Amino acid sequence: MNTLKNIFTIVVLAAFMMSSCSKNDDALIPQQEILDYDDILGFYESNGVQKQDFTLDATTGGTFTGEDGTKITFPPNSLVDGDGNLISGTVDVAIKEIFKASQMILSNKPTNAINFSDENTFLLSEGETEVVVTQNGNSLDMAPGTFYQVQVPSAGGEDNDMLPFAGTATNDGGIVWNATRDGASGNSASGIVYNAAPSSYIYDVFETGWSNCDKFYAYPGAKTTNYINLTNSPNATETAVYLIFEENNLPAVVKIFNAGTPIIQSYTDSLPVGLEVTYVVITIENNQQYLATKSVVISEEEELSFTFEPKTTQEILDALALLD
Incomplete structure (x- = not known):
């Protein structure tokens, strides 16, 4: 009888330990944010x-x-x-x-x-x-x-x-x-x-x-065209590209039109050479948002690529607030 009791106790303890480990493992896995949209237009509607x-x-x-x-x-x-x-x-x-x-x-x-x-x-x-x-x-x-x-x-x-x-x-x-x-x-x-x-x-x-x-915006110097390489984007067709700078406390936010191709370009001969700007690139794929940012000094006929990182909505909001 004691042997049966010991076996039963061991089984119960093992089951408890397995359950505890499973719960602890679940707690270590970050929960993916559930979005109520699946494209960039939905992102604007929810967060604008x-x-x-x-x-x-x-x-x-x-x-x-x-x-x-x-x-x-x-x-x-x-x-x-x-x-x-x-x-x-x-x-x-x-x-x-x-x-x-x-x-x-x-x-x-x-x-x-x-x-x-x-x-x-x-x-x-x-x-x-x-x-x-x-x-x-x-x-x-x-x-x-x-x-x-x-x-x-x-x-x-x-x-x-x-x-x-x-x-x-x-x-x-x-x-x-x-x-x-x-x-x-x-x-x-x-x-x-x-x-x-x-x-x-x-x-x-x-x-x-x-x-x-x-x-x-008035700029007396040379102007150029920049190219954006979206090959690294998780979803190139749903990627929005913005260029940001500020002068005299006034913001300029230039959107670069996405034609759905891996390489897109700014307006022809419109970007001031030597101007320091920040690029912000946002995309969404499979219920996950991605953000890429890069500060650059505009160079002539430059092609830029970006490293995309998965971000929650709050992380994107916090990152953009730092650019205001």
């Missing part, structure tokens, strides 16, 4: 700047201020429906504010632009703003001859090269900016005014959607 909701009396107009200090002012009787009918009563206004390089990347809203010569270029931004107005779920716009005003806090101070821009969506969910005024006669004639106290810019917007207070 989220909208802020307000209500407005369309008849009387009014002013409201976003969390990051953007002030929007609608005049009275300035909204119309899709048929051009003047709107009265309460309307819903949703806004997004983007000031930081990290927000531009996470929202896929870079500072790529078209200059007055129809050339691809980029901007230094004082703030990107989206305004969407609806009533009972139907989109509204500004009545002909009217506009709303946007006031954005200034990080760079007064600059006569600042202009208002309007954004046009691109096929990859990004944006390209076009100036709405030429600025030939200075800010007062360009539809933008600098306000000293508090330091901010005020400009007029004639259509709802994305607007921007920016300046074209």
Whole structure:
């Protein structure tokens, strides 16, 4: 009988030890983050700047201020429906504010632009703003001859090269900016005014959607084309490539268009030779996100490749925050 008891005790102890080891081993294995998206567009939708909701009396107009200090002012009787009918009563206004390089990347809203010569270029931004107005779920716009005003806090101070821009969506969910005024006669004639106290810019917007207070990046030296080798990417077709730098506290975030090929290129002869920048590259494959970053000084006709590391969403957010 004692022998049977001893055997039973040994079996129970062995089973307990195996169970404990199994639990401890499981604890040592990091749990993979479960994503609710499987492509780069899903990454932007989940991690980009989220909208802020307000209500407005369309008849009387009014002013409201976003969390990051953007002030929007609608005049009275300035909204119309899709048929051009003047709107009265309460309307819903949703806004997004983007000031930081990290927000531009996470929202896929870079500072790529078209200059007055129809050339691809980029901007230094004082703030990107989206305004969407609806009533009972139907989109509204500004009545002909009217506009709303946007006031954005200034990080760079007064600059006569600042202009208002309007954004046009691109096929990859990004944006390209076009100036709405030429600025030939200075800010007062360009539809933008600098306000000293508090330091901010005020400009007029004639259509709802994305607007921007920016300046074209001016560089007197040589410019070149860079090439990005995505051979090492876990998923080249779902890879987003950004180039970031800052001047006078203003961010520039340039997205390099991905044509789905292993080698992609920047805008032709657009990158300033000798400028120090940071590349940020993000991709997703099989429910895993990957990040690559590299600081470089732009060289003529250079081809760059990257080392991708698996990252959680929080790790990506933390890495991008360091670039603001």
